[in-house]
Amino acid sequence: MSARGGVTRNTLRQQIAGALRDEVLAGRLRPRVEFTVKQIAEQYGVSATPVREALFDLSAQGLLESDQHRGFRVREFTVADYRSMVEARALVIDGAFRRIFDGSGTASEVLGAHHAALVSVRRRAEEAARAARSGDLDILIGYDLRFWRELGAVIGNVYLTDFLHRIRVQAWVFSVPYLRGDADVRDWLWSGHQELVEAIIAADGEAVRAVLDSYYAHGFDWADRLAAGDPPHPGHG
DSSP states (O other), X not given: OOHHHHHHHHHHHHHHHHHHHHHHHTTSSOBTOOBOHHHHHHHHTOXXXXXXXXXXXXXXXXXXXXXXXXXXXXXXXXHHHHHHHHHHHHHHHHHHHHHHHSSTTHHHHHHHHTHHHHHHHHHHHHHHHHHHHHTOHHHHHHHHHHXXXXXXXXXXXXXXXXXXXXXXXXXXXXXXXXXXXXXXXXXXXXXXXXXXXXXXHTTOHHHHHHHHHHHHHHHHHHHHHHHTTOSOOTTOO
């Protein structure tokens, strides 16, 4: 295969993976609903090869489960899984920001080097916070993922950024079915993006930690609510 052909196929593979990820995050592809490579290929009007590769990519990211006899299905995460996601990202984010803000003179140097990126992150923060306050999940998910992804530039470690992005996508996959069936959805959408980015731009380590603590507490509080059975079951309502 020529290099050009390889690039074309890889691009199609990424496009299909992205489209399917959006379907999952939008709640249109639900856990326990099985589908095959053939069905997806027919849906998108493409050959089976890039579809199969895209589905295996999403499986490797922990979003899908596969059964060689029955096909694929969206992975069904538990409340315990979600709590572990919140704990994992809290530990990683705390460690990353501690390195920035606890070193003498480190914060000013790091933040100064990423000033342009933080201006863009501020815009993402405004849009994400606005969507959270209005309860618009479709808008919020996209801006929230981009906000945290771009904020990862400040951390300066692509491995940590990729790890956190993967966990955040999985957390949204878990959360979406519950949130779409919750009449009080706006009460359970975190909207502290602007406070966080402003604290970072001001190089105020104490304020950054306070906002992050509220972020983690928000996730754990919602997990407690789910464990208590307060919200509707996923996909209901």
